[in-house]
Amino acid sequence: MPDRYRTLTAFVSCAAPAALIVIVLTLLQQAAPAITHYGPAFLVRSAWNPVTLDFGALPYIYGTVLTSAFAIAIALPVGLAVSLFLAEPGAQGIRGAIGTGIELLAAIPSVVYGIWALYVLAPFSLHNLETPVTQHLGFIGFVSGPPRQTSFFTASLVLAIMVLPTLSAVSRDVIRAVPRGLRESSLALGATWWETTWRVVLPTARAGIFGATILALGRALGETIAVTMVIGNRDDIPRSIFSPGYTLASKIANEFSEATGSLYPSALVELGLVLILVTLTVNLIALLLVRSTQARMAA
Amino acid sequence: MNRTLWRRFKSNTALTAIYALTGLALVPLGLVLWYTILKGVPAVSHPEFFLNVERPVGIPGSGISHAIVGTATMVGLASLVAIPVGVISGIYMAEYGHARWATWVRLSSDVLVGAPSIALGLFAYAVLVVPLHHYSALSASAALSILMLPVVIRTTESAVGLIPGGLRESGLALGLPRWRVSLQLILPAAAPGVITGCLLAVARAAGETAPLLFTAFGNPLWSIDPTHAMSALPLIVFRDALTPYQELQDQAWGAALVLVSMVLVINLASRWVLRRQIRLAGQL
Numbered sequence: 317m318p319d320r321y322r323t324l325t326a327f328v329s330c331a332a333p334a335a336l337i338v339i340v341l342t343l344l345q346q347a348a349p350a351i352t353h354y355g356p357a358f359l360v361r362s363a364w365n366p367v368t369l370d371f372g373a374l375p376y377i378y379g380t381v382l383t384s385a386f387a388i389a390i391a392l393p394v395g396l397a398v399s400l401f402l403a404e405p406g407a408q409g410i411r412g413a414i415g416t417g418i419e420l421l422a423a424i425p426s427v428v429y430g431i432w433a434l435y436v437l438a439p440f441s442l443h444n445l446e447t448p449v450t451q452h453l454g455f456i457g458f459v460s461g462p463p464r465q466t467s468f469f470t471a472s473l474v475l476a477i478m479v480l481p482t483l484s485a486v487s488r489d490v491i492r493a494v495p496r497g498l499r500e501s502s503l504a505l506g507a508t509w510w511e512t513t514w515r516v517v518l519p520t521a522r523a524g525i526f527g528a529t530i531l532a533l534g535r536a537l538g539e540t541i542a543v544t545m546v547i548g549n550r551d552d553i554p555r556s557i558f559s560p561g562y563t564l565a566s567k568i569a570n571e572f573s574e575a576t577g578s579l580y581p582s583a584l585v586e587l588g589l590v591l592i593l594v595t596l597t598v599n600l601i602a603l604l605l606v607r608s609t610q611a612r613m614a615a
Numbered sequence: 616m617n618r619t620l621w622r623r624f625k626s627n628t629a630l631t632a633i634y635a636l637t638g639l640a641l642v643p644l645g646l647v648l649w650y651t652i653l654k655g656v657p658a659v660s661h662p663e664f665f666l667n668v669e670r671p672v673g674i675p676g677s678g679i680s681h682a683i684v685g686t687a688t689m690v691g692l693a694s695l696v697a698i699p700v701g702v703i704s705g706i707y708m709a710e711y712g713h714a715r716w717a718t719w720v721r722l723s724s725d726v727l728v729g730a731p732s733i734a735l736g737l738f739a740y741a742v743l744v745v746p747l748h749h750y751s752a753l754s755a756s757a758a759l760s761i762l763m764l765p766v767v768i769r770t771t772e773s774a775v776g777l778i779p780g781g782l783r784e785s786g787l788a789l790g791l792p793r794w795r796v797s798l799q800l801i802l803p804a805a806a807p808g809v810i811t812g813c814l815l816a817v818a819r820a821a822g823e824t825a826p827l828l829f830t831a832f833g834n835p836l837w838s839i840d841p842t843h844a845m846s847a848l849p850l851i852v853f854r855d856a857l858t859p860y861q862e863l864q865d866q867a868w869g870a871a872l873v874l875v876s877m878v879l880v881i882n883l884a885s886r887w888v889l890r891r892q893i894r895l896a897g898q899l
Contacts, residue, residue: 425822
């Protein structure tokens with residue numbers, strides 16, 4: 317007898333894969349006018365003029381990649397430290413409480429990070445980080461002045477805070493999955509805690525930690541509102557990280573509801589299409605990495 | 616001897632650094648909460664804030680009641696779709712998890728969690744706003760339900776997975792059909808875990824701004840008609856925070872405080888429910 321219950325539930329469970337496919341296809345269809353009109357050059361040109369309908373995505377791709385990469389560079393050491401702290405045995409009460417605190421960091425809505433970053437973090441970073449750095453190291457183009465409150469740098473800082481929970485929670489699970497025998501053998505041979513961690517635990521968990529980092533990168537790439545509030549909205553590729561800029565997501569957030577005609581909104585949807593395709597690919601790679609590490613260590 | 620001391624010193628330094636960095640990671644949590652309370656309390660201490668709708672700058676007595684109702688309406692509508700679909704998908708994956716199809720569902724829901732929320736907004740705009748020719752709360756709910764779906768699926772799957780196989784086998788041994796075993800035996804046992812997933816999904820959806828920007832759009836007036844533009848708490852925070860008016864900025868902080876309290880209460884409640892589930896599953 318065919319299992320009707322199984323067929324029915326299997327049918328309902330189509331929803332998630334179907335949603336994924338339909339979303340990508342819809343965006344593809346909506347972006348079609350811009351794709352056919354501008355061709356692949358859209359991705360490598362630097363232009364945004366709704367009056368002459370001259371569009372190119374390069375500044376936004378640059379901004380998205382720069383802010384996300386910088387955010388990961390800040391979040392990785394901190395997140396790794398947190399995950400090592402959380403994965404250690406003993407004192408489970410305090411570790412549990414701190415773990416909950418870090419996870420609550422993930423629950424705070426993006427827009428709340430945005431308003432906090434705009435009114436608290438941005439002035440702080442201008443006075444205490446950006447200004448001293450530009451004064452002393454301003455001769456290096458990448459950190460040259462004038463410093464601004466709304467900048468790639470501020471956006472990266474808030475992104476780093478926002479991806480920290482993902483990074484540390486996934487790394488913690490991977491580090492916890494490292495077989496106890498390995499750790500104990502190393503300690504029994506007389507290695508210190510740090511030598512065990514650095515030469516045994518971290519190398520074993522390497523692929524999984526890499527996966528966690530990429531997962532966090534995916535979050536950072538797609539983050540919209542908090543970045544939109546502090547990125548500064550400048551259609552350009554500035555030399556310095558302390559300059560205002562733009563990201564793919566914030567360009568869409570700021571302009572889509574005001575875009576008229578057919579090519580202008582379509583170009584914005586193409587930005588969204590680039591964003592979702594990159595994010596989904598990054599996520600897929602990360603998931604496969606994390607899973608293969610956990611499966612290998614379980615074996 | 617010297618070398619041993621040096622190695623011990625290195626190890627202790629590293630350990631201290633790790634404690635220090637963990638402390639550093641908690642600083643933003645404290646600061647965000649502290650500033651939201653500090654700046655939000657003046658706004659929320661007037662009862663009109665919860666009773667009135669937005670008023671123009673300069674006119675006292677502005678409130679955000681319409682945004683609270685709007686958020687509740689949109690998240691509620693999204694839950695009506697996302698929760699049943701997500702729970703059934705989750706049950707399917709827990710019951711028939713080894714099927715090849717389940718692997719695909721699992722992978723796609725894990726990937727869907729990471730889909731940028733702004734892209735979901737673009738999707739809902741194309742599918743529901745363009746054909747209807749105007750912004751609507753309904754289109755925002757559609758975007759939010761896609762956002763909630765993977766969260767509900769994965770937590771349902773793990774909650775059902777926690778239930779010991781003995782319970783399922785006893786049901787089947789008594790001659791119950793598979794659907795009655797899973798819906799009347801397994802699901803009630805896993806209910807607290809499933810509720811956790813739903814609460815987390817609701818909290819996530821309530822805080823999202825990006826998918827609402829060009830679907831719900833926002834509305835300064837009282838509206839509970841889901842086919843028309845509607846306001847939401849995150850939209851108030853986003854728009855008012857970026858204005859130069861002190862009153863509106865205060866209103867944004869007030870709305871942020873309401874939003875954060877809502878989300879954190881839901882989150883802590885879901886943790887409490889989950890802890891009960893794990894204890895319960897241990898007793899079965």
